[in-house]
Amino acid sequence: MRKQLKKFAQFTALSSLLVLSACGGNQAAGDEDGESSGGAVKADIGVISYISGPGAAYGEAITNGLKLAQEEINGKGEVEINLVIEDSAGKQDQALTAAQKLMNSENVTAIIGPTLSTEMNVVGPEADLNGVPIMGTSTTAEGIPQIGDYVFRNSLPEALAIPAALDKAIEKYDAKKVAILYGNDDVFTKSGFDTMKKAAEEKGLEILTIETFQKGQSDYNAQLTKIKGLKPDLILASALYNEGAVIMDQARKMGIDVPFVGGNGFNSPEVINIAGDAANGLIVATPWYGEKEDDKVKEFVGKFEEEYGKKPDQFAAQAYDALYIMAEALKNAGEADRDALRDALAEVKGFNGILGEFSFDEEGDVVMDPTVLVIEGGAFKEFN
């Protein structure tokens, strides 16, 4: 029954796609007219995002950031972008289906997304094979842009973020002994753990213990009691914010008061919402700091809050910048052509967005300086 339903859904999706692409075809014809009359570069950008399911908050932030950027970019009149948004539900197979749908549509010049690194590992090679430029805005695991020439990202990889946070924490607290805690059933948190372990070893820290947990677990007392007994100077936790916030809550209740150093998934205002005061002392490196004394940042935060009623997180900010980078590349390419766009993207250097100065290296990976933040008194502050 379910299978039939699925088939039916696929069929409807397919047929509606046909109708859609038919409409798109007309539009494209119109576009060419528009272009020749000396107007903007018009392009469809496909978006694959995690809109339903347990991580729906990521998808919501990302699509909100994109929509805000789209509005502004189209308002300027140099480039006209149309977003075609698809849901991946955080699942590899669904992300791939969505990607194939977008790639098969002639008008989609490039794809932004998908949300998770696990999804990108499946979608990236496919996009590369089809020659569609694809840019991750939240894929921070090792090796994403290395998938191929057409794969880019503007999200700060863990390999840059974690050592930066760790460095500052060691300096400030004179840390020598650390305990590591990570989720062992998620590619993202596992990759974060590998980076943490490597960074800790390189800095000559003594690793007292390595503990694991699984997604959706609610009781971390056993692991934390063990860590408490070993008296570390720092706890390195590679966790998503949902689990991470609960871990901090239980740790503080138990009387563990040492700082936590987290990866990118831990970096969310939700940590403060969930854990309250227990979140104090979490150190993360982030490309995005909303309180920065910068006009662009202030303007973005103001507009975002007005539009969506909450403060933008890093996922919204990265998505916002990503679309601007796309627009910049489209403008330089001068036409909505996939190959021309790829070449233009690869040449983006010193782009000045809300995340700071941004460049792609020769592999399509990120070159930028992260900001290290710490939670103090219930808010993220710059860590010095």
Place this chain on the structure above:
Amino acid sequence: MLIEQLINGITLGSIYAIVALGFTLVFGVLGIINMAHGEIFMFGAFIGVVVTSTFKGPLWLAFLAAITVTAAMGYLLERFALRPLRNKQGVSHLAPLISTIGVSILLENLSHHIFGPGNHPFRASFAEISFQIGSITVYLVQIVIFVISVLLMYALSFWLGKTKAGKALRATAENLETASLLGVDVKRTITMTVIIASAMGGIAGILVGMAFNSVTPQMGLSIGLKGLAIIILGGMGNVKGAMAGGLILGLAETFVVVYGDSGYKDAIAFAAIIIILLIRPQGLFGQKISA
């Protein structure tokens, strides 16, 4: 440190036990594995969060609301997912299992829709009460959880063994038709059982919310599967077995972390269950139903 871990293990085990008691009650009477029990438990936790955090209500009200809502859900579960399948010609004995799986999927997605994704903190001042013995911090909630689980176990044993309703229930479990011939209101007995089991799930939900300060729409699944493992370990349909099984699993999981590798937590705990079952296939306290 050892004592702290012991307390952790007993707390976890007591929670498992309360969940397993709900399973065992329904299985003992109806011979049905109620896969929706974990999700009803999750709903109980969410009702607790809504009452204490959103409406700033007192804790007793949260318990009352959770018990009421989960009991009502138990009634609806029996009325619409189980009763239509009972005593029908040609209905497979697996049909009720499948329909409860359906209910569990429905409830998980429903709570996702109503309460939203992610973790919901449980802000009750009661959960903050603790006292210090040496270097050990003991939370009152941990003690309450243990006491409630023991109380529930004794109350259930007493109810099943000594009261008229309990005897009617056991008669129903023995043979549905004979019990009804002897004047037991079978329909009512079954409905009561499912309602009581569900309300116990609701209580467990609030206790977990308070102890771990973490409530998510997905929490029902893993705890439901563990509850299932526990009733097999303790002996299907056995009240004391559910209690013992819960404590064994909770302690085993905790001590694997203490002396071994937390990555093998579930693996070793379940390997222990397999070994016990190889030695005692009927479970620790295995008979058909408890006395």
